Amino acid sequence: MKDIDVLIIGAGPAGVAAGIGARREGAEHVVILERDWDAGGILQQCIHPGFGLRTFREELTGPEYMHRFIKQAHEAGVEFRQNTMVFEMDENPDGSMGVWTMNKERGIERLEPKAIVLAMGCRERPLGAIRIPGSRPAGIYTAGTAQRFVNMEGHMPGKKAVILGSGDIGLIMARRMIWEGAEVEGVYEVMSWPGGLRRNIAQCLDDYGIPFHLETTVTKIHGKDRLEGVTVAKIDPATRAPIAGTERFVECDTLLLAIGLIPENELSRMAGVEIHPVTGGPVVNDLLQTSKAPVFAAGNVVIVYDLVDNVSDEGLIAGTNAAKFAAGKLNADMRRIPVKGGDNVRLFSPQYVTGERDVTIFMRITHPIEGACKVVANTDTGVKLYMQRLRYARPGEMNEVRLKAEQVKELGSDVNSIIIDIQPA
Ligand SMILES: Cc1cc2nc3c(=O)[nH]c(=O)nc-3n(C[C@H](O)[C@H](O)[C@H](O)COP(=O)(O)OP(=O)(O)OC[C@H]3O[C@@H](n4cnc5c(N)ncnc54)[C@H](O)[C@@H]3O)c2cc1C
Structure with missing residues (x-):
């Protein structure tokens, strides 16, 4: 099928916003493909409040937040195709792209849209990623799987939980387990600082x-059929090795893992899209x-965001630009100026700026x-572009650098990069 202007893979917050953005920009035929039975992405299982404070100035649950966007997308004329898995993406000899999809009613189809938005989100790092010795009994789940069990399918994973890792989903699930009558023995974090937001540590x-x-x-890990307990130990922050003599047995029947999220990019890699190593x-x-x-790409498939509001904003931008590309209205120099991270910057996105629009660069620090x-952005030639004072900066919380299109456009050809960093004031 070649009549699609903008094809979006994934109907989470990023994909749905991309659909709205594409239609607003004038794209005729905008289709969102979603492998799940309904649109909404991970927010379908986030039934706690706290979403949309910035976008709607109201405190909504995840499904309420998504309902508003999905309604807008339907009203804008976006076509949703649920139960549709994209299993391959490739490039035609002329540089256009195609995807292979599978759906029970439609069978296997090849779609060749004018532009594509990747909005596949991210997945959780599993137990295999950290290789803990011991047996592999029942009772070990990623925090997101447990969230789906409790919030959508009505099953409790267990009665006494230990949570490994302090990512936001783990913190939210610690509270959820208490609300459902379970005991949470503790949350254990290998780093010297929390992985999630301070707000979530407090709340x-x-x-509780x-x-x-x-x-x-x-x-x-201990236990044969069912988890019976775990050994925990203090670690040496310099070597990350356990300190002998600090081991302690903790009885529990459930271990929830909140040890990081990985952008879901198998399709992108398959199609030869350049993936950032960090x-x-x-x-x-x-x-x-x-x-x-x-x-184009937006949301957690690009970089794992703290706030869904940012994901929706980025989705709108990706959808708008995909529609411009489909209409032949986008001829920007894709990589006009590269962005580079300073000493304390672990990761950031976007990695290039064109000066075609005001941009927010999202970044996380290492220490x-x-x-x-202060958050700063300077060119390699010493032009100061941005400075914002902060009371503190933490790896678990995303920071932002905001650049005006005019500032970037005015930079001369002697500028080779923009360097962003967070430094003590
Ligand atoms: C397990 C988990 C729990 C979370 N819980 C919270 C929380 O409690 N509070 C909070 O603030 N944030 C939470 N987040 C973060 C929140 O999910 C993100 O802010 C937001 O959902 C990201 O939106 P997205 O559209 O990028 O991705 P997602 O919401 O993940 O949406 C991606 C969509 O793409 C679909 N998809 C992927 N691959 C394909 C394919 N090949 N073909 C078709 N469809 C595909 C997926 O089924 C999914 O619907 C959680 C994240 C995860 C992973």
């Missing part, structure tokens, strides 16, 4: 008296265009700065 752990152990990890997402410019000109500091 999900402190408010759940102990939080930094520089501590699970070193062994973010794990496509390399994009400020128009959210990837290294393959007809392919916390617990005191006055």
Whole structure:
């Protein structure tokens, strides 16, 4: 099928917003493909409040937040195709892109749209990623799987849980397990600082008296058929190795893992889209265009965001630019100026700026700065572009650099890069 202007893969917050953006920009035929039975992405299982404070100035649950966007998308004329899995994406000899899809009613189809938006989100790192010794009994889940069981399918994973990792989903699930009558023995984090937002530490752990152990990890799993307990130990922050003599047995029947999220990019890799080695997402410019000109990307498939509001904003931008590309109205120099991270920057996106629009560069740092500091963006030739003072900066919380299109456009050809960083003030 070649009549599709913009094809979006994934009907989560990024994909649905991309659909709205594409239709608003004038794309005639906009289709969102979703492998699940309904649109909404991961937000379908996030039934706690706290979404949409910025976008709607209201405190909504995940499904309520998504309902508003899905309604807007339907009203805008976006076509949704659920139960449709995209299993392959490739490039035609003329540079256009095609995808192979599978759906029970429609069978296997090849679609060749004018532009594509990748909005496949991310998945959780599983137990295999951290290789804990011991047996593999029942009772070990990623926090997101447990969230789906409890919030959507009505099953409790267990009665006494240990949570490994302090990513936001783990913190939210610690509170959820308490609400459902389970006991949470503690949350264990190998790093010296929390992986999730401070807000979630306060609201999900402190408010419920759940102990939080930094520089501590699970070193062994016990149990045959069902989990019977785990050994936890303090670690040496310099070597990340367990400290002998600090081991402690913790009885539990459930271990929930919140040890990181990985952007879901098997399709992108298959199609030869350049993937950033640190973010794990496509390399994009400020128009959210990837290294393959007809392919755009937004949301957690690019970089794991803290706030869904940012995901929706980025989805709108990707959809708008995909529609411009489909209409032959996008001729920007994709990689006009590369962005580089300073010493304390772990990852950031986008990696290039064109100066075609005002841009927010999202970044995470490697080490916390617990005191006055500043976010800066300067060119390699010393032009100061941005400075914002902060009271602190932490790896678990995303920081932003905002650049005006005019600032970037005015830069001369002697500028080779823009360097972003967070430094003590
Ligand atoms: C397990 C989990 C739990 C979370 N819980 C919270 C929370 O409680 N609170 C919070 O603030 N944030 C939470 N988040 C973060 C939140 O999910 C993101 O902010 C937001 O959902 C990202 O939106 P997205 O559209 O990029 O991705 P997603 O919401 O993940 O949507 C991606 C969509 O793409 C579809 N898809 C993927 N591959 C294909 C394919 N090949 N073919 C067709 N469809 C495909 C997926 O089925 C999915 O519907 C959670 C994230 C995860 C992974």
